[in-house]
Amino acid sequence: MLKGKTIILGITGGIAAYKAAALCSKLTQKGAEVHVIMTASAKQFITELTLQSLSKQRVYSDTFQERDPSSISHIDLADAADLVLIAPATANIIAKMAHGIADDMLSTVLLAATAPIMVAPAMNVHMYQHPAVLHNLNILAERGVQFIEPGEGLLACGYVGKGRMEEPETIVSVVEAFFERKSEANRKLGGKKVVITAGGTVERIDPVRYISNDSSGKMGFALARAAKEMGAEVTLIAARTDEAPPGDIRVVRVQSADDMYQAVSAEWDDCDILIKAAAVADYRPRERAETKIKKAGDTMTLELVKTVDILESFGQRKTSQLLVGFAAETGNAEMYARDKLVRKNLDLIVANDVGQPGAGFGVDTNIVSIYDRSGLVEELPLLSKDEVARRILSAAGDRLKEEGR
Template identity: 80%
Template sequence: MLNSLKDKTILLGITGGIAAYKAATLTSMLVKKGAKVHVIMTDSAKQFITELTLQTLSKQRVYSDTFQERDPASVSHIDLADAADLVLVAPATANMIAKMAHGLADDMLSTTLLATTAPIMVAPAMNVHMYQHPAVLSNIELLASRGVQFIEPGSGLLACGYVGKGRLEEPEEIVRVVEAFFARQAEAAAGPLAGRKVVVTAGGTVERIDPVRYISNDSSGKMGFALARAAQAMGAEVTLVAARTDEAPPQNPGIKVIRVQSAQEMYEAVTGVWDGCDMLIKAAAVADYRPKEAAPSKLKKSGDTMTLELIKTKDILETLGSTKQQQLLIGFAAETGGAEAYAREKLARKNCDLIVANDVGTPGAGFGLDTNIVSIYDKDGLVLELPLLSKDEVAKQLLTLAVKRLPGAE
């Protein structure tokens, strides 16, 4: 197998926990795989392992002091941030995770983490109760939503004497994860969507009646998420505009997530990225109507009936179709009967290049499932009919079809 670490520059951040001793093995393994490893240690990390050890193993200067600039022609933390192909923080303490989540920069490592545009991977290590604390879990969730990847800690006997989850993953497994990351990156760089910008919408919009009630639909976001993952795996730079969904959006590097609620917010987010994209796939279920007025406080029960006045929302797909230039525009039509007729009418009226129709009343094709059954149409009629498949497989087949229709495609 091709060595995916050869000539890669990895910035290894080591923070202050007993697991810092494993960073020596991790550094050695990465170097043996051909990576160039730059180490940044926090002051606390130096209580557990020496700079000399890491310098000897990495064969590179080890950094720990933001203000110890040895080269007047450069700023070390910026140079390191710019040079990195990957930033790996292992072990990562609860303190460093909190700094990352809240944008604090009071030492060499946290400052460099703010300055880098490279992918970031974090391997936490801490006491089991610390790892399960709501503040730590919230910080991890926040970072994951920004695209930070986490290598989950293992379970076992911890240095504090507790048994549970919190032990730094073994260096061999961390290296395997890093290798897999670069292998996927290499595959994507050679993929059919390399250099292309793809926008995907997902989920169901939320139209507020009052602060505690809203109008929405059953869209789970799973189809949109599958499309975002597939597009990124094929090399695209992906923007995922997600409304209310049943699960968290993908955390893959290369997928930028924009969270929205209402149809208006989705309209603004999508039109903001429309001009610069090559392909837009509108898999979200957007409300056709919204309450004319959203009450500022909870509406109280009064009488046996209540009248709610609804007004039309902006038709995002139709707006995009009317302004389309070189972009490939793909819509979805979720129906409960007559899917083909409705889909073909929608494709023509909204000036789509492709429309994906599915009857959500069919077993295996409804909302919230991991499978789908779809038919894909263009202006000439049926292009591809797919049987019951996973949504990931549907996404791959749809994108394989779509990429051939992009301007300049071979």
């Protein structure tokens, strides 16, 4: 699973740095191209020459030691990585990662990297249990950083407890399992056409005013990225969003609920999965003024009419398509979601209580539960929206496979 993979191995300043030599060697023997980045403290425990000899690659430690004028080393390394592995990871580098500090080569690469990041902590048992360290670990977990938990036993400081870096053989097994899962995920939606809606629709009152909602588009964008990673042909239909959509995905921009309905209709016949993550306005003004409505009197009456129910419409029309909806609620999320699943003839529904901290609109995390007609499929804790997206698409892919679609 590691042949041809580019792994950035970050080594920081703890006694467990000596294990990094064996780790580097084993990863290289498995076929990985290993680029080592050492902190200044790490070089107090193990030499650059040792890691260079084992990796057969130049070892990096100085951000300003640019040997190739045609490239910027920390950007090239970040762009090339299939995985960034920090082993050992001290409390210091964990704090830097959590708070976006980039003051050396390793922390700068970490800030520029878009590849998955895996961390193998190593420190004194009391340091590992310190509230600041635990807080930083939680921040990283919410961002999708993966951890290889330290083992328990006799530590170099003489204490006995949790904090010893996991053995190189175990870390290599974890890395292999990660790439195996990723390979399976990449095949899960291969050849499938996935249509995803995102953002909040806009229903115009006049040229300068409209009705909308708080949807940021982040969940829909995460779903689009995950679907592409899994090998799908992705079309993203996006209404108003807080940020630009992913750059390497086909995007159809829309504004109103009716615009979105028309755009989905154009993709529907050869679609395998439709995921309606957009927050569509339930009502629109009956009349849209062609010019700005001027202020007159103390009150203003605006007559609203229902918009097209996109989910229900395609629930009635579906043949072989898998239809996934969202239910953003502020209470009784399970009850409302399961009712919506049945009424709109969905295959899966994702329920989230947007009133919970870290869930809902405008944030990079979410807390959701996935349901089908039989009940709960999976209940997810607070996770990054990218990880939530992977879980949703994995459930959808499993359902396609089960039903032979």
